[in-house]
Amino acid sequence: xxxxxxxxxxxxxxxxxxxxxxxxxxxxxxxxxxxxxxxxxxxxxxxxxxxxxxxxxxxxxxxxxxxxxxxxxxxxxxxxxxxxxxxxxxxxxxxxxxxxxxxxxxxxxxxxxxxxxxxx
Amino acid sequence: xxxxxxxxxxxxxxxxxxxxxxxxxxxxxxxxxxxxxxxxxxxxxxxxxxxxxxxxxxxxxxxxxxxxxxxxxxxxxxxxxxxxxxxxxxxxxxxxxxxxxxxxxxx
Numbered sequence: 692x693x694x695x696x697x698x699x700x701x702x703x704x705x706x707x708x709x710x711x712x713x714x715x716x717x718x719x720x721x722x723x724x725x726x727x728x729x730x731x732x733x734x735x736x737x738x739x740x741x742x743x744x745x746x747x748x749x750x751x752x753x754x755x756x757x758x759x760x761x762x763x764x765x766x767x768x769x770x771x772x773x774x775x776x777x778x779x780x781x782x783x784x785x786x787x788x789x790x791x792x793x794x795x796x797x798x799x800x801x802x803x804x805x806x807x808x809x810x811x
Numbered sequence: 812x813x814x815x816x817x818x819x820x821x822x823x824x825x826x827x828x829x830x831x832x833x834x835x836x837x838x839x840x841x842x843x844x845x846x847x848x849x850x851x852x853x854x855x856x857x858x859x860x861x862x863x864x865x866x867x868x869x870x871x872x873x874x875x876x877x878x879x880x881x882x883x884x885x886x887x888x889x890x891x892x893x894x895x896x897x898x899x900x901x902x903x904x905x906x907x908x909x910x911x912x913x914x915x916x917x918x
Contacts, residue, residue: 726907735898735909735910735911735912736855736898736900736909736912737909738906738907738908738909750905752906753906786854786855788854791857791860793860793861793864794842794861795841795842795843795844795845795860795861795862795902795903796843796902796907797845797857797860797861797900797902798845798847798855798857798900799857799860799866800857801854801855801856802854803853803854804853804854
């Protein structure tokens with residue numbers, strides 16, 4: 692069965708960076724886009740960007756240009772997101788989600804989420 | 812960016828009711844619309860994709876429909892376990908955008 696297993700919670704200092712992971716299993720990792728979504732406490736969902744692990748192509752929400760960097764390691768079927776120059780506005784839960792396709796596109800499987808807390 | 816206006820923000824319903832949640836797109840999205848349920852401390856789960864198709868394992872009391880650029884999620888005779896926050900998502904254009912969410916409480 693498809694599973695997306697994310698890394699554990701992070702407590703990081705303002706101005707630093709953090710790299711979180713999303714390990715995929717149960718499907719061909721290189722055949723599906725992996726997306727990342729942000730959810731601030733009590734808030735809705737915001738799309739960050741996607742990576743296609745097959746060739747490393749990426750696309751970002753303009754709002755996250757320079758903030759988020761997406762990479763993928765085909766050998767371990769793991770997608771990564773690095774967040775840089777962290778501020779309190781980056782404190783949130785971050786999800787990875789696989790993009791499914793039928794006639795349209797949708798997120799058919801999600802990781803459990805990683806809570807990132809930015810605090811001195 | 813395409814705006815998804817979701818309503819209501821919250822509702823309380825009985826187990827005998829039909830619950831309807833709507834999302835209106837700011838422009839046509841060609842049925843690139845999906846619905847998700849999120850429970851506290853959990854990730855969103857896919858309910859409906861392509862506006863009207865039921866995701867695997869989702870009970871048939873959930874259904875999706877469209878009228879113009881307004882999309883609806885209907886829950887017929889909801890169960891207590893259907894409590895949570897519901898989101899719509901348009902994936903017609905980049906960036907994909909979510910509705911603000913509807914918090915459903917069953918009484």
